[in-house]
Amino acid sequence: MLGSPCLLWLLAVIFLVPRAQPLDPQDFEEEEEDETETAWPPLPAVPCDYDHCRHLQVPCKELQRAGPAACLCPGLSSPAQPPDPPRMGEVSIVAEEGRAVVHWCAPFSPVLHYWLLLWDGSEAAQKGPQLNATVRRAELKGLKPGGVYVVCVVAANQAGASRVPEAGREGLEGADIPAFGPCSRFTVPPNPRTLVHAAVGVGTALALLSCAALVWHFCLRDRWGCPRRAVARAAGAL
Numbered sequence: 001m002l003g004s005p006c007l008l009w010l011l012a013v014i015f016l017v018p019r020a021q022p023l024d025p026q027d028f029e030e031e032e033e034d035e036t037e038t039a040w041p042p043l044p045a046v047p048c049d050y051d052h053c054r055h056l057q058v059p060c061k062e063l064q065r066a067g068p069a070a071c072l073c074p075g076l077s078s079p080a081q082p083p084d085p086p087r088m089g090e091v092s093i094v095a096e097e098g099r100a101v102v103h104w105c106a107p108f109s110p111v112l113h114y115w116l117l118l119w120d121g122s123e124a125a126q127k128g129p130q131l132n133a134t135v136r137r138a139e140l141k142g143l144k145p146g147g148v149y150v151v152c153v154v155a156a157n158q159a160g161a162s163r164v165p166e167a168g169r170e171g172l173e174g175a176d177i178p179a180f181g182p183c184s185r186f187t188v189p190p191n192p193r194t195l196v197h198a199a200v201g202v203g204t205a206l207a208l209l210s211c212a213a214l215v216w217h218f219c220l221r222d223r224w225g226c227p228r229r230a231v232a233r234a235a236g237a238l
C-alpha cells in the first residue's frame with residue numbers, strides 16, 4: 001500500500017516536470033518574431049514632401065511619380081466634384097504702395113487653377129487672373145489707403161469651382177467672416193506719407209497764422225491806430 005503513492009508521485013515527476021519547464025527556447029523565438037512584425041511593418045509609409053500651403057508646390061501625384069522611393073499623398077476628394085474651398089491665410093499689406101500679398105492653402109481636392117475675388121465696396125467683385133495649381137500667393141494692386149476690402153480665393157477643376165460664401169458685400173458691412181474659410185477682410189491703413197504731409201501742412205498753417213498775428217500786432221495796429229492809444233495821445237496833447 002505504501003508503494004502505490006510513491007509510484008504515482010514518481011510518475012507525476014517524470015511526466016509533468018518537462019512540460020512545466022517554463023523556458024522553452026522555441027516559444028521565445030516565436031514571441032520575438034511577433035514583436036518584430038508589429039514594430040517594423042513590411043512597407044515603411046513615408047509621406048511625400050508635400051505642403052498644401054507652400055507656394056509653387058509641385059502636385060503630390062507628380063512627386064509620387066518622380067520620386068525614387070514610394071511615398072504617400074494625402075487623400076483627395078473626387079475629381080468628379082468641384083474642389084473644396086481653399087483656406088485663406090495671411091494677407092500682408094504694403095500701405096505705402098497700395099498693394100497686398102494674399103496667401104492661401106490648397107484644399108485636399110484635385111485643383112486645376114485658382115483665382116481671387118475682391119470686393120471693394122461696389123456690388124460686383126473684381127475677378128483676378130487665372131493662376132495655375134502650384135500657386136499659393138498672389139498680389140493685389142491699386143488698393144486705396146483707408147479702404148476696407150474682402151478677398152476670397154476660389155479653386156476650380158473640370159467639375160466646377162469651389163464655393164464662395166456670401167462674404168463680399170455682407171463682409172464689407174461687418175458680418176463675420178469665418179476663420180479658416182476661403183475669405184478674409186482687411187483694411188488698408190492710411191498711407192504714412194500722407195499722414196506726414198498732413199502734419200507738415202497743419203504745422204505750416206499754424207506758423208503762418210502766428211506770423212500773421214504778430215505782423216498785425218506790431219505793424220498794422222500802429223498804422224490803423226488803437227482806440228486806447230488814440231485817447232492817450234489826445235490826452236497828452238491837452
Ligand SMILES: *[C@@H]1O[C@H](CO)[C@@H](O)[C@H](O)[C@H]1NC(C)=O
Nearest residue numbers: 056058131132133134135136
Ligand atoms: C505656375 O505659375 C507660376 C507663377 O506664375 C510659375 O512660376 C510656374 O512656372 C507655373 N507653373 C506651371 C507648371 O505652369
